[in-house]
Amino acid sequence: MLSLLFVAVFWGWAVPAIAQLSAITLKTIDGQTVRTDTLSNGGRPFIIDFFATWCKPCNRELDAISEVYEEWQEETGVKIFAVSIDQAQNINKVKPLVDNSGWEYDVLLDPNSEFRQALGIQMIPYVIICDGKGRMVYRHQGYTDGGEMELIEEVRKMIEKSER
Secondary structure (H helix, E strand, O other), X not given: OHHHHHHHHHHHHHOOOOEEOOOOEEEEOOOOEEEHHHOOOOOOOEEEEEEOOOOHHHHHHHHHHHHHHHHHHHHHOOEEXXXXXXXXXXXXXXXXXXXXXXXXXXXXXXXXXXXXXXXXXXXXXXXXXXXXXXXEEEEEEOOOOOOHHHHHHHHHHHHXXXXX
16 A cells, blocks of 8 residues: 555656746847737747756757757757747847857847746756647756757657557
């Protein structure tokens, strides 16, 4: 009986909690207003990647994903929302970084870190994968070279589950 309780408790901690996104109003780098609880990808999974222009691991991660993003989209239809947490005085550095890096992501600006704080994120880079219904089903903090492959594997698993 005790071993069953241990298994139940262990799996309860090991399985990520499924939750909806908070309703925070952000702007795109083009100045359009977006509510975070309406982020979607037409019923397919999407990735939210928190970064800052000054964060080297964040930029390495987004560069690495950029190299395979087109393939990921063709294979899975996944979409990436890159959310800058640069403060207001540095917000003017985001668009040049995105343009110079050739990132094809939907970029959102969170200069007051409202969205980041609403999700309880302490450090960046931080990635959240949402399922086709906009529920957060996977979270990952930090980046090491090659770590982007873990993200696409999670997306593939999600799609495989939804097709069953």
